[in-house]
Amino acid sequence: MNDFFNPKMAAQQERMARTEDMMRQRSKHMRVLSPKSGEKILELGSGNGIFARELAERVRPGGEVIGLDPSEAILEMARHIYPQGEFIQGDAQxxxxxxxxFDAVAAAQVFCFLKDVDQALAETYRVLKPQGRVVILDTDWDTLVWRTRQPELMARVMDAYKAVYANAYLPRTLPHRLSQAGFSNIKVKSFVVLNRGLGEETYARQSIGFATSIMEGSPEFSKEEQTCWLEDQEQLERNGDVFFSLNRYILSGRK
Structure with a gap:
């Protein structure tokens, strides 16, 4: 395990975190969460630990940030990138x-993977102090507009892409779910990830990598179809004809 997340992979995660799309996303998430010095904050699905590291800077002095993730492998990466952080294995449900x-609970692209969102919201409510805050960033994948000259193949790719999530359309139901869990003062903000190219620093490029890995692991896509899909995207890049637009939502509530 210790050999899996090496300095090279850690550096790659750091580079990805510094991309314009990811920095903008964390900035918007941070602005809504509005952490204060002395607060104790829980991050669900702490991933590479970079957001927890940034949170820790905001709650000093006297504050505390705990990152939770179900994957021990992911936690090992977070500990490698942020050795001073506190990361534990656990289930958001x-x-x-x-x-x-906790004074606040934050989550980004986590609830969409959960089988029982309502149970996770109930647990979040339980561990929050009175007047505590929850801030959830997630995606409705029906909002994705992704340029292609292979519409039928792209539709199949996106069906496989969305199937990875337990709920690929979660934001549209989250306001009501938050209310049902007991939260008040529920607010929804949105922002758009818009890429007109496929540079290494774009979310579109990351999405291509994710889609490619899904196709490679699925018997539903032949090697020829994988090549065709990827070549279509690369040709659009050469033609200056890339268009990738995706809505992200930040939902917040108070106990």
Whole structure:
């Protein structure tokens, strides 16, 4: 395990975190969360640990940030990138914390993977202090506009892409779910990830990598179809004809 997340991979994660799209996303998430010095904050799905590291800077002095993730491999990466952080293994649907433990709970692209969103929201509510805040960033994948000259193949690729998520359209139901869980003062903000090229620093390029890995692991796509799809995107890049637009939503509530 310790050999899996090496300095090279850590550097790659750091480069990705500094891309314009990812910096903008974290900035918007941070602005809504509005962490304050002395607060205790839980990040669900802490991933590479970079957002937890930035949060920790905001809650000093006297504050604390705990990152939680179900994957020990992912936690190992977070500990490699942010050795001073506190990261523990756990399930957002069964949080290993006492009632009223945190001032705020943050999550980005996490709830869409959960089988029981309502249970996770109930657990989030339970571990928050009175007047505590929850801030969830997630995506409705029906909002994706992705230029292609292979529409039938792209439709199949996107069906496979969306199937990775337990709920690929979560933001449209989250306001009501938050209310049902007991949260008040529920607010929704949105922003657009818009790329007109496929540079290494774009979310579109990351999405191509994700889609390619899905196709490679699926018997539904032949090698020829994988090549055709990728060549179409690269040709659009050469022609200056890339268009990738995706809505992201930030939902917040208070206990």
């Amino acid at each position: 069964d949080l290993p914390f006492e009632d009223r433990s």
